[in-house]
Amino acid sequence: MVVAAVAQLNSTGIIADNLAAAVGIIRRAAAAGAKAVFLPEATDFIAPTTAVAQLTRSPENASFVQGIRDAAKEASVYVSVGIHEPPSKEQDQADERDNNGRLRCFNTQLLIDQKGDILDKYRKLHLFDVDIKGGLKILESDSTIKGSELLSPRPSPIGKIGLLTCYDLRFPEPSLSLRRQGAQVLTYPSAFTVRTGAAHWDVLLRSRAIETQSYVLAAAQVGAHDGTKRVSWGHAMVVDPWGSVVAQCPDIQPYQPTFCLADIDLDALENTRREMPLWSQRRLDVFPEL
Numbered sequence: 016m017v018v019a020a021v022a023q024l025n026s027t028g029i030i031a032d033n034l035a036a037a038v039g040i041i042r043r044a045a046a047a048g049a050k051a052v053f054l055p056e057a058t059d060f061i062a063p064t065t066a067v068a069q070l071t072r073s074p075e076n077a078s079f080v081q082g083i084r085d086a087a088k089e090a091s092v093y094v095s096v097g098i099h100e101p102p103s104k105e106q107d108q109a110d111e112r113d114n115n116g117r118l119r120c121f122n123t124q125l126l127i128d129q130k131g132d133i134l135d136k137y138r139k140l141h142l143f144d145v146d147i148k149g150g151l152k153i154l155e156s157d158s159t160i161k162g163s164e165l166l167s168p169r170p171s172p173i174g175k176i177g178l179l180t181c182y183d184l185r186f187p188e189p190s191l192s193l194r195r196q197g198a199q200v201l202t203y204p205s206a207f208t209v210r211t212g213a214a215h216w217d218v219l220l221r222s223r224a225i226e227t228q229s230y231v232l233a234a235a236q237v238g239a240h241d242g243t244k245r246v247s248w249g250h251a252m253v254v255d256p257w258g259s260v261v262a263q264c265p266d267i268q269p270y271q272p273t274f275c276l277a278d279i280d281l282d283a284l285e286n287t288r289r290e291m292p293l294w295s296q297r298r299l300d301v302f303p304e305l
């Protein structure tokens with residue numbers, strides 16, 4: 016069995032502070048025996064929409080990625096981290112701008128190996144554009160360009176990892192497709208809102224784990240983010256292929272950068288899949304294969 020760590024933190028608009036928090040978690044989790052460490056969506060920064068374009072293209076943000084890669088190498092662990100990825104110059108010039116003329120970014124999950132090399136850049140497919148009566152209005156597409164592909168599951172010390180992010184959690188299709196392609200672990204680095212998190216977070220995570228008979232690793236932002244109106248739900252957790260919540264970060268204030276650890280038991284996963292063979296029971300004669 017191998018151990019995975021799932022982090023919970025409160026990113027601010029100050030990239031260097033967020034890097035220090037993330038590196039601290041990587042070191043402590045590795046010292047505790049983790050072979051892979053999962054950090055939340057937007058670990059690099061959470062800032063007002065008006066600041067996102069500039070922060071994304073700042074030298075501090077380039078140092079953030081390098082700092083995470085160095086920490087992964089030093090601690091010899093895999094690291095997944097959510098960042099704001101600047102598009103290429105060509106994409107910037109291709110008018111990837113919001114309605115106010117600001118440049119946009121990708122909402123990207125990097126998967127980094129134990130040597131510090133970037134293996135994958137998964138660009139979030141589904142953007143959180145919602146207007147819920149009673150106050151919650153967020154248009155992620157104001158600052159973000161949507162990704163256009165699902166990546167093949169990536170072999171790692173904790174099994175084959177399928178990469179997804181936050182709002183993607185509400186769409187079962189990509190998780191089913193990743194499972195069909197061999198995924199054993201699904202990641203959902205997140206920054207769920209308090210309103211929607213309280214209602215849906217654990218139900219959705221457990222559903223994805225049960226449907227795909229996979230581990231679900233959900234790192235999360237938590238608490239009020241300085242300088243913005245946003246408050247994140249936290250409740251970072253690990254769900255096993257049977258749907259049990261096997262680890263969860265504390266909900267005690269004031270929120271400190273923290274993580275929880277879980278054994279990833281791939282033998283148990285295979286038993287679950289053998290005992291209840293959902294994949295050979297699918298009605299492909301009635302529904303299309305994803």
Ligand SMILES: O=C(O)CNC(=O)[C@H](CS)NC(=O)CCC(=O)C(=O)O
Pocket residue numbers: 056057060061062099122142143153155181182185205206207208211212
């Ligand atoms: O780039 C950033 O700054 C961080 N990104 C986010 O916080 C994203 C987009 S605003 N949040 C979500 O997708 C929340 C989904 C959610 O809460 C739900 O599905 O209910």
